[in-house]
Amino acid sequence: MKNPPRRLRKAAVALGACMLGLSLLxxxxxxxxxxxxxxxxxxxxxxxxxxxxxxxxxxxxxxxxxxxxxxxxxxxxxxxxxxxxxxxxxxxxxxxxxxxxxxxxxxxxxxxxxxxxxxxxxxxxxxxxxxxxxxxxxxxxxxxxxxxxxxxxxxxxxxxxxxxxxxxxxxxxEISQHNISTQSVCSTDARRDVVCYQSSHPTEYARGRAVARLLISGGGMCTTWRVGNTNRMLTNKHCFSTQSAVSGSEMQFNYQCATCGGANPGAGTKVSGATLYKVSSGGSSQLDYALYSVNNFASIQGFGTLYLATSATTNGARIYIPGHGDGNPKRLSIYEDSQSGPLCSVRSANYNTHNISYSCDTSGGNSGSPVLNASHRVVALHHLGGCPSNQGAKAHLIYNEIASLIDNNG
The missing domain is CATH 2.60.120 (Jelly Rolls)
Structure with missing residues (x-):
């Protein structure tokens, strides 16, 4: 997650127990x-x-x-x-x-x-x-x-x-030692392993399958996801912005625990980055996106895809965020502070020219996560932390810039 200057997080976020249990074939x-x-x-x-x-x-x-x-x-x-x-x-x-x-x-x-x-x-x-x-x-x-x-x-x-x-x-x-970030877990951390919601929120669980962990050039971590019906992926520009970085990175799908709260990520699929198509102009506080493709696309098609909203969201709209905060196995942010409490929602649909804001929990590694609405369309691309105004770049503005490069019909 991008860290605004002078706002350090109040406590280190440790890597979840599931991190060390991966088995890939x-x-x-x-x-x-x-x-x-x-x-x-x-x-x-x-x-x-x-x-x-x-x-x-x-x-x-x-x-x-x-x-x-x-x-x-x-x-x-x-x-x-x-x-x-x-x-x-x-x-x-x-x-x-x-x-x-x-x-x-x-x-x-x-x-x-x-x-x-x-x-x-x-x-x-x-x-x-x-x-x-x-x-x-x-x-x-x-x-x-x-x-x-x-x-x-x-x-x-x-x-x-x-x-x-x-x-x-x-x-x-060591991850805690090497990463100082803003406080972006707002109040109690309500994130849970995606499998915890497989029965209660089956659509949110299913949509999260299109989200992958991004290992950047061997030593950095963000979140990335499939966008549209063709071989296209989105993440933040501040995660990578050059063809060489895309070629040096891995996208790891299905890195998630098999049981709720367990230390047992299931089998995953890794592919490498192929072609960088477009990056946003401006700095990381603006639209902050990178659009690219992967090699061995057929191996990840079965995880599904996500589609961008083509119009602006509204204040109070329900949202949820799947991602790999702290590099952990995939978790879902659905509730603000506690299970069965208030659902995550948009605080400001027009926080500024480029961003919406929310207090839905995120952390380092969530950069690039999709922010989805109740219709399961992506309304923002998460990229900035700082409670209570975690921020995502407005998806409809991103769509306006990349519409000719993706198939967003779904």
Whole structure:
């Protein structure tokens, strides 16, 4: 969440218990086996003192490492590890595979696994991200250990792959330490896991499926979501605004707890950013949007989509907000302060030229969340915090600028 100057939050917001329970299956799982290879030593990258994007929740740090996979039988597995890390995202500086060979980047139990072939085809292998430098980034693996394995039947010699860097996700305490934000949980935090509303608010639950967690260039976090019927996504401009940042980012769908209040996020789907289409003009207090597409679009179509309101909302209109505040598994803000109490509503439909305001609970990481009305249309794009006037950019004004780039008929 973007933080206005001089207004620091009153208490740190800790990461929810569900954060550490993710299990993703994005490629055939590697065979589970004991991991004995020692992890190479890593060092903190000098350029990673702080994730340098104003208003983005910092969730990890960059590490440097010297590691390689070789065709020797004792060199075909490397373990990249950092004690207590929430995730590991590995960078290959080179990949020199013989025809028919491949590498996998997996969790130790093989439940999350990504396969990379010689030609790095997203259609036959797994997704990946880039940063404009030689090589590529594998998709992040949940937990503090990634097992990198060479799969080959060839008696070849030499180096098959070189690993030079990785991102490691911060734990809960570190996220609080590295992020100082405005107080935007107004009174009592009434957010709950989305699954808590599956029976009582089935439409709100269903609409929330189109919302994803956004991992920006390995170390920052926002919220993003599908807009319209085609391959288009929206988030805040202050989350990213360049093609290189889009290409370096992951969108994680279905990262949500399986039971209400449980520490058990269900299976998720990760895709990478593809093409940046348009960003808003002006600063982060104005419309503050970025419109882009993703790779492997077919894999996320089943999560549904959202549509923009094409006219202004009104004072007192009911709203709700699905999102990944603090990088947590997806939660819904439906009530202001307590369950079955007052519903979230628009405080000012014309807070200023670009924004509406509300006191519905949000926090760092909610940047980019959709603000929906009772008809389940998006009336604002959340981007500013500061109780009692959390703010979202007016969706009908965003629509006016991107209408020719989306299919908003739904």
């Amino acid at each position: 994005s490629a055939p799982a590697a065979e589970a086996k004991p991991v004995q290879t020692l992890a190479p030593q890593s060092e903190r990258a000098p350029e990673a003192e702080q994730f340098s994007r104003e208003g983005v929740t910092t969730v990890g740090e960059l590490r440097t490492i010297t590691s390689s996979l070789s065709y020797a039988q004792d060199g075909r597995t490397q373990v990249i590890s950092h004690p207590g890390a929430a995730y590991i995202k590995v960078h290959f500086s080179s990949l020199r595979l013989a025809p028919g060979d491949h590498v996998t980047v997996s969790s130790p139990d093989g439940q999350e696994s990504y396969r990379y072939d010689r030609d790095l085809s997203r259609t036959t292998g797994s997704d990946y991200t880039t940063d404009g430098r030689p090589g590529f980034w594998a998709m992040s693996v949940e937990g503090d250990t990634a097992v990198v394995t060479l799969h080959s039947k060839h008696p070849s010699r030499g180096i098959a792959a070189t690993i030079d860097r990785f991102w490691r996700g911060y734990d809960r305490a």
